[in-house]
Amino acid sequence: MMNLSSVFLIFTGFLAELFASQVVSLKGTAVLFCYRTQNTPAEQQDVIWRIAEGQLVAQWSRGRFTAGPGYEGRVQLSEKGIEGGNFSLTISPVEYNDEGSYDCFTGFDHLAVVTLGVSVSTDRNITAQVGDPVTLPCYANVGKQANLSHLNIRWEKDGQTVLDIQSGTGSGFKNRVSLSPDRVRTPEGISLSIAGRQSNITIQSPESLFLPLHTKEPVHVLFSSGGCTSVSVCTVEGDSVDCGPQYQHRASVHNSTLMLEYTTPADSGVYRVMDNRTNDTINTVSVSVTVSPTVLFPLLSLLLLLGAWCCYG
CATH class of the missing domain: 2.60.40.10 (Immunoglobulins)
Incomplete structure (x- = not known):
């Protein structure tokens, strides 16, 4: 007969397998683990990965792979792995907005929840030569389906506006700074680019x-x-x-x-x-x-006159 401590250990192991977390460096590779003991042809499998908001991240359906919006070209599921019950999802390169909880499903079974964190270097000291171009990094966690046109992004220097995405460029930086809201979900984030003079x-x-x-x-x-x-x-x-x-x-x-x-x-x-x-x-x-x-024509005329004088003088 199974005692209470054995049941507790089994339950704890089940939770550890169902709930996991990892932290990956920005632009690195994340592997979100999800397994099920089986040996079934990949053509007969249905695997879905979703992020906490319910948005599709990746799907394998009867031999066909689909990447969710914002994950195109960055997520993979292994066909060979799926046949052996390995439904782990690879994300590369990792973007700052990939942070969140990911759910792994096969059919109606919820197999795993993986929380992904994204780490960014804390070094904020940037050295550049006067007059050289420079990029100042900045990242913000924006929802995958947020309307980027409604973002209010502002860079300041010593309390003065450098660039406001809504109102424009601050004094002294005209035609020298740029920022693209379309890249807020990319590894570049909302970095500010300052061109050299x-x-x-x-x-x-x-x-x-x-x-x-x-x-x-x-x-x-x-x-x-x-x-x-x-x-x-x-x-x-x-x-x-x-x-x-x-x-x-x-x-x-x-x-x-x-x-x-x-x-x-x-x-x-x-x-x-x-x-x-x-x-x-x-x-x-x-x-x-x-x-x-107005200067060139009289000069040419003078040169022609001098030439004629030299020839006939």
């Missing part, structure tokens, strides 16, 4: 060139053209500017912007704004200075 400017000679410095801290501006060694343009500290001989008579600073007057095609090239203290690149600007037709 790079721009292209085309002006006509002798128009003035305006180079944004993007800081009030001391900087120096370098210029290079055609792969040649960089030359110093100016050193700027506040409203004070100290420039090289070819720039000192046509350079000035206003509102953290360096202005170069009376440009010529020789000013075409790449300008880099460098932090004086760290020597990091803050801003890179590619400049093309073209010659205005």
